[in-house]
Amino acid sequence: MAENTLRPMSAVAPSVAEPLVLRARAPWLVALTWLAPIAVIASQAYFIAASAPDRDMGHLQKIMYVHVPAAWNAFLAFFWVLIQSVRYLWKRDERADLLAAAGAEVGAVLTGLTLVLGSIWGRPTWGVWWTWDARLTSTAVLFLVYVGYLALRGLTDDPERRARWSAAVGILGALNVPIVYMSVKWWRTLHQMQSAPSTLDPTYTWGLRANAIAFLLVLIVFIAYRYRGLLAESVLERQLDEAALSRRVRT
């Protein structure tokens, strides 16, 4: 073919609102990276040491200081996935999709942690590794929803399709969470199973809240770093595409 009279790529007006850019860590993230682990260690140490052993459970009850905050944050992470999924479908901003993915990964880990700890707590308490307790069972279902979400992402290569599809799955999954919880709860009561008494000493409440906040900080930090990782991958692919293109323009 004769000489090339094409305009270079830079002359194309991008339809993406802003280019994806990987910046240096923002100050708040640097601060949190230090603060979060300190907060966790501090609140765990303080409340484990300071709170009295439960009258029935003894020191075992203190596993709640990890189990409950993990559970709360796992559900919070799913809520985050919901928001980012909605944002993606609305604005088609790739960053929302990456934020959702980061949230799902961290959420999945937290959910798994919740289940394992619940099981560990349950063994000495009820004598079994698992009871079909409403909250624990709903958490198990949530875990599977996360796994499905991540599997879908793993099996879909095209980034735009992956973003759209996971957004749909994330939103519907989030819608289902309260419904699943309700159905499992009714199912338990109808079968007249005794709800395992989770009587927590009121002094534990402050400990739970403090630890929950500490875990929230950890959640934020993990999501932020995971997001940055995903963003870096995406920016890299884009740069490779452009490099391939400009090479072709020159030849």
Place this chain on the structure above:
Amino acid sequence: MAAGEILAIIGHNGSGKSTLLRVAATAVRPTRGSGTVFGADLVKDPQAVRSMLALLSTEPGVYGDLTALENLRFAARMLGVPTDHAPLQRALDRVGLGREGYERARNMSSGMQRRLSIARLLLREPRVLLMDEPYNSLDPDGARLVNELIRETKDRGGSVLLVAHDLSRGEGLPDRVVEMQDGLLAEPTAGPDADSVIVRDVIPLDQPKAHGLRLERGGLR
């Protein structure tokens, strides 16, 4: 492209011309760039664009278990055009499938299936006709049919965009021929005055194998 123009884009396999066609057909969302068809934006208002165009694809796009007539009836119902037997039969007659109406699409040869998809095009009169390798798997009669279709669209004031790697059967119809190579058009496209299809630097990207990377997406990324 101007209204009433026949534009042919030629190029080797993998040059990206099919993808370009698909962007124009709103079947694929462009990663960057924009386009309009008779004033309707491809990305913002795809529904409006769709109502104006018809696509003849490389794949026949028929339902194997349905008969030829049933395939057309389905298309007619989806398009909102009359579903009576007569116009459907006329379309079949026109493409030389007049006696195959009750034959299942699965039992037809690929050439016949192609003709069936051409028959589908005849159900209405689109303003923009998009054709992907229209002469493939068609005998000389079929090629003649395609050219008739192109002529008729132009005479109506419609535009035709066809991509092919070989225009030998085109009977010299296209008003303009542009070559595409490795995802880039060899000539600049029409300026902002053209009132039909305006395609601005839509540049498909395919896998850069040179990087040894697993970039498995093709098309506009």
Place this chain on the structure above:
Amino acid sequence: MTAPVTLSASLQADWGRVLAVAWKDLTAERRTKSNFNAVVAMAGMILLFFGFALGPDAEGLRNAAAGVLWLTILFSGVLAFNRSYQLELEAGALEQLLLYPGERWAIYLGKLLANIAFVFLVEVITLPLTAVLYHVAFPERWLSVLGVLVLGTTGFVALGTLYSAMASRSRSREVLLPLLLFPMLVPVLIAASGATASLLGGDVMGDSRAWIRLLAAFDAIFIVAATWAFQFVIEG
């Protein structure tokens, strides 16, 4: 450009498309029948397997019947959904389907109707088979049982039709569909088998009413959600 159409006229046109898609799917299915036969055979097989696993004691089987019925419906039904999209993928029909004018939800609802009809026909055979194999007496409130069947099936198929739009075009589609779909169906399984068990046992406690309400709410929520989400999922 065409003249602007009134809202009701375009809605009517879209409903026409819903019916067209449903008719097309059902006709294609009717022609081959091989898929239907295979799914029914699977359902029978699953019923037998559960029987083998649970043991031949009549009392035990009777108690398990409602649960087994619904598990059978879910496990065999899930095999049917991907087929609905395979039709479209075979000869590139999906591309043309997406180029027709009209709303995307019309395609979804059309496929939904066709899939509901398909699964319901499978159930028509599965239900009496379960009754026979699991020693279930004919329930007094058989109409309510049918109602539960309809409600449960609707929720199941609503989500199945949406998720298979994605799974059928993915790798590992045989495992991806159940993996995505089943966690979403937990309320359906619990409520439908709970209501069915209750009704088969005479519904002494009146439990079935609560379950039926839950099913109805689930169906309403997810038919709307799936119809909305479909447009994002069906595009190339």
